[in-house]
Amino acid sequence: MRGLATLLRKYWALSFVFLAAATWYVTLTVANIPSVDTLSKYHLSQLQAHLLLLTIAVPYVLIWMVGLIGFLKLHVYTKFLKAGKDARGFKTLMAGVFMLTVWLPFSTLLSTTSANYYAHHAAATAWLVRFDNYANIVFLLVAFYLVHLGSTRLLAITRVKRGGMSHRQTALYVIFAALYVFVVFNDSVRQVAATDTTTATYYLSDWWILLTIVIPRLYMWFLGFSAAANMILYRQEVKGAIYRDALRLLALGITGIVGTTVLLRIVQSLSTTLNELSLTLLLLLLYLLLTIIAGGYVLLAKGAERLRKIEES
Amino acid sequence: MAHTTIYQRVLEISEDYLGPAAPRFLERLATNHLGKPATRLTHTDLPELVVWIKLAVTVITEDQTLINGYMGRLEELADTQRVQPVAKRVKRKKQ
Numbered sequence: 001m002r003g004l005a006t007l008l009r010k011y012w013a014l015s016f017v018f019l020a021a022a023t024w025y026v027t028l029t030v031a032n033i034p035s036v037d038t039l040s041k042y043h044l045s046q047l048q049a050h051l052l053l054l055t056i057a058v059p060y061v062l063i064w065m066v067g068l069i070g071f072l073k074l075h076v077y078t079k080f081l082k083a084g085k086d087a088r089g090f091k092t093l094m095a096g097v098f099m100l101t102v103w104l105p106f107s108t109l110l111s112t113t114s115a116n117y118y119a120h121h122a123a124a125t126a127w128l129v130r131f132d133n134y135a136n137i138v139f140l141l142v143a144f145y146l147v148h149l150g151s152t153r154l155l156a157i158t159r160v161k162r163g164g165m166s167h168r169q170t171a172l173y174v175i176f177a178a179l180y181v182f183v184v185f186n187d188s189v190r191q192v193a194a195t196d197t198t199t200a201t202y203y204l205s206d207w208w209i210l211l212t213i214v215i216p217r218l219y220m221w222f223l224g225f226s227a228a229a230n231m232i233l234y235r236q237e238v239k240g241a242i243y244r245d246a247l248r249l250l251a252l253g254i255t256g257i258v259g260t261t262v263l264l265r266i267v268q269s270l271s272t273t274l275n276e277l278s279l280t281l282l283l284l285l286l287y288l289l290l291t292i293i294a295g296g297y298v299l300l301a302k303g304a305e306r307l308r309k310i311e312e313s
Numbered sequence: 314m315a316h317t318t319i320y321q322r323v324l325e326i327s328e329d330y331l332g333p334a335a336p337r338f339l340e341r342l343a344t345n346h347l348g349k350p351a352t353r354l355t356h357t358d359l360p361e362l363v364v365w366i367k368l369a370v371t372v373i374t375e376d377q378t379l380i381n382g383y384m385g386r387l388e389e390l391a392d393t394q395r396v397q398p399v400a401k402r403v404k405r406k407k408q
Contacts, residue, residue, distance in 0.1 A: 080337075081337070082337070084333055084334070084336060084337050085333040086332075086333040086334075157333060238332050238333065239328050239329060239332045239333070240328060240329065240330055240331045240332020240333070240334065240335065241329065241330050241379050242330045242331055242332075242370065242373055242374050242376075242379055242383075243330070243331050243332030243333070243334055244332065245374060245376070245379075246373070246374075306373075307334075309372060309373045310331060310334045310338060310373050311334065311337060311338075311341075313338075313369035313370070313372045313373055
């Protein structure tokens, strides 16, 4: 615990930003009054709804902190690398992990703040929903591109000629992509909201959804899954039995973070469709994904610490 | 040239255990404990370097099989380097 406090103190500016984001998010959650429709749909009183939102907000905030610690440990490790063969790859990978870590509070705050705003300014709803969707796409596209680039650079120092997903994994991805496209275009509220108190998912025509939402998302998820496959391959093929052993946790962590961020984004983007599910099922799904992301960051932190031992001993 | 060869042979063995971290690892040990850059290692530095490598590797991993394998190969290298000068002396005496 003492080591963590020292780490957070050392990188006080970033820690402060995360702490401010956490305070803002919890305040917005408490201040937000759920609509009468939502309360009656889930048979909740206002107090119960607030408490329920807090049970989501608090674990969310804790996961941001776990993510921050995981990223900082990776950052500390990459500072030891200087100009080694693996330095360029790890530094690019770290930049991507930084984007993924910042995306956690960014996406939550953006959606919560805009939801709070359009609850009182209905005319701004469509613009804010569009902005929320595009901001997330741009942010994650950069993050996955960097993680992919970093993993490709790492793989280049091994004997492996070609990285990325295997034929079987690509086939699975094609099935997943087809299902995703099917779900997006079967979303009855993708263009227009069902009632005055709810929102549409995109507020765009089908062509715009396909060209500016679906294709970029499928491309960035492809980059993310390919990066995860590259990391597993790098861990298997890189020279050095002790190094490989230390790398195991880090590779698993990055694979977990990338894979779950993709799944979390899918769940968030299909939230209107998933709203049909029962509240318990929705919450369970959300908690499960958040736990896996937190687990990914814990593995990343532990892996970076083990690799750092090689650089410090 | 001979100095470079010793470094390259130690590096070759170390890369099998420490991968891309091996050059940094050797450079750090040579600079901190032997007071010279790793590329200027000589056969006389090897016994001391092996001791430092063993100490450092024990901190990184608990896998005794790996540690013993790594140390075994380094000690073998140190032995072959020690034998050479003795063999040269015997040859000179005979002459």
